[in-house]
Amino acid sequence: MILIVAEHNGSKLTKSTLEMVTAARGSGREGPVTLLVLGQGVAAVATEAAGYAEQVLVGDSAALAQYNAELWAAATAQIAREGEASTVIIGGSRSGREYAPRVAVKLDAPYLEDAISLSGGDTLTAQRYTFLARVTETVSASGLVVVTAKPGSFAPAEPAQAAGEQYDIDLDLPAARVQITGKTVEKTSRVALTEADVIVTGGRGVGNPDNFSTYVEGLADSIGAGVGATRAVVDAGWRPYAEQVGQTGKTVQPKAYIALGVSGAVQHLSGMGKSKFIVAINKDAEAPIFKVADYGIVGDLNEIVPALIAASKS
């Protein structure tokens, strides 16, 4: 089987899961596409998952109420072994890329990390970005392979023709060794960054937190976009880390990425450089962001953004 570990928010599959289904279907690997749903109280997720896979394995347990790398790795490796999986596909989220290597070591399997394409069957071949996303490399591996799929790289799958069977599974889980003593969840009322078609991002050039709200959030809300921020802005405490785009934040590839007052450091470009269209508005004509921009305006954000917000409403 091709085992996919579903990513979900407790009640719904995320887009990344549907992308992994597409990756599995196109991989050339044999066997039923199988979704593994881990969590507590995930019956609704399992039912949704059955619409996309030939079978759904449900690990519903109090021990899985909260994500933990060691537990997720143990559960995934156990099911891969018991089901004699040929391929294990895990989401390329931060948490997915945290436990996938443990799964690979447990299964003594090669690991193709952050794949943007997947094909080839027996000799499973993936492309992935390296060198701060400036190089596209091709890597391959045979036998049982563990893969993480980069979010946004595969088209979300359409539902299968017939709903798959659901099976409850018994998991042999280790005790969690890391205690989580506090959690700050940075929730946004806007569309999630990794799922947004359009993102408006603000950098240092925006000036201050108030301007960020007025211009970056203001424009995002007027066009229904997600909000992103640069490392400098997050470090300065203007914005939460969840909004950070770049090497140490999220990697995004929306249809349009609108950068306001963003200079365009290599580390930032590595997180958004694959966007379909890039728009840059900056008062510094020499800012590196303009080199990768499809549309650029050299000018004052204080004047241009209000004009954009006004015009977008007309």
Added chain:
Amino acid sequence: MKILTLVRQVPDAEARVKVAGTAVDLEGTTLVIDGMDEYGVEEALRLREAGSAAEVIALAVGPKRSEDALRTALAMGADRAIHVETDIRLDAVALSRVVAQVAQAEGAQLVLVGGQEADWDSQALGAATAERLGWPQLTWVNELKVEGETATGRHDVDEGNESFSAALPLVVTTQQGLNEPRYPTLPNIMKAKKKELRKDNLDTYGVQAGVQFVGAEIQARARKNHMIDGKDPAAAASELLNLLRNEAKVLA
């Protein structure tokens, strides 16, 4: 308590990368110690200075030139260095076999690895090493304290961040925000030349590469670079919206 801190040598962020044949060619490129690994070296030194650690050992696995990265770590203040010299390119899961064995041989209780190094864009080495050692891991840590056998701190997760507490031994992956790495001073650079840099051979670690590196290319996406004059804000705004709606077709 001993700390093992891993350093990779990567191109300077501003350096151009080029591809020759099926791989990136680093000949003539300015190479530096990876930025995220550098936070690990600095954190190890701070833990030693705070009395939480007795010794800081820097480890590099790579070609001869990786010595330079180790000398930088020594000049920053690492006590000694180990260089497993090889020209073979190893993926993270294969490399973790070396790191785990060195950690065990040295009796390290804490292993520090950069969260995502700038050459292979991989986040896998810390987790794979932890699994081989049978240790827990904490990734993307931006605050770390070690008291006795307990590590506490804060790290970034998918949406937000968490405070944690875990018993040693532990693997921690490091990132920006954790600290501000020091610059090696000239006297320390001189001193570093006399510090132990032990050479080791990859053959003894029984490493098998599972991932084949097939090819590499630089795919620069062609950009329109259509510049709009911002002197008339209203006109610029309306032109941009028109382009986004009718040329790019990304806005309704």
